[in-house]
Amino acid sequence: MNNTWNKIIYKIGSSFYDKFFNTGIFLRARKRIFQEAPFQSKQKILYVGIGTGADLELIDYVDYDITAIDYSPDMLNKAINKFKHSTIKFLEMDAQKMAFEDESFDYIVANLILSVVPDDNKCFGEMIRVLKKDGRVLIFDKFAPKNQKITLTKKLLRPFISMLGTDIGRSFEDLFKQNEQRLKIIKDDPVMLSGMYRYIEVIKLN
Secondary structure, X not given: OXXXXXXXXXXXXXXXXXXXXXXXXXXXXXXXXXXXXXXXXXXXXXXXXXXXXXXXXHOOHHHOEEEEEEOOHHHHHHHHHHOOOOOOEEEEOOOOOOOOOOOOEEEEEEEOOOOOOOOHHHHHHHHHHHEEEEEXXXXXXXXXXXXXXXXXXXXXXHHHHHOOOOOOOOOHHHHHHOOOOOEEEEEEEEEEOOOOEEEEEEEEOO
């Protein structure tokens, strides 16, 4: 995967993304997550990889100071059109190299992004950089099983699925290790598809 290819994939996918990821088990999973989201009024929230804005439809966004970024202009325009009368700030931006100052946000929402960016380490590192001390990252994504190697079937399928703009073999545990002195996992729950998709919440310690 690379940025250029991802732009092509999500230009095509923007026309039907909501029909797949904003219905059925994905919608039920995200509703469950945001019913428990610990946002508070006036906090600064960053949505990384907002896509078509499906996640924003599940919260009372009027109460929060929200910035939402995406690398795909086609996906981002879908979100902008949905919330054209809101105060949400939409920006076209690479999640691997964000243009924000250090410690800018109280919360970062990272739904279905760490499995699609070309470099998940850079992306996660940027999230930690722009997060305030005691801030939280809320992650909903697919990861390899904890402390296990991916199956042979997934190994064989992985390069082909990557051509569709997503990776089924990334390890959250490997990502976390690189920042474990600065972070604490406060929630890690299986959400769907036998735990392939997880909801993970981490807090920044320093």
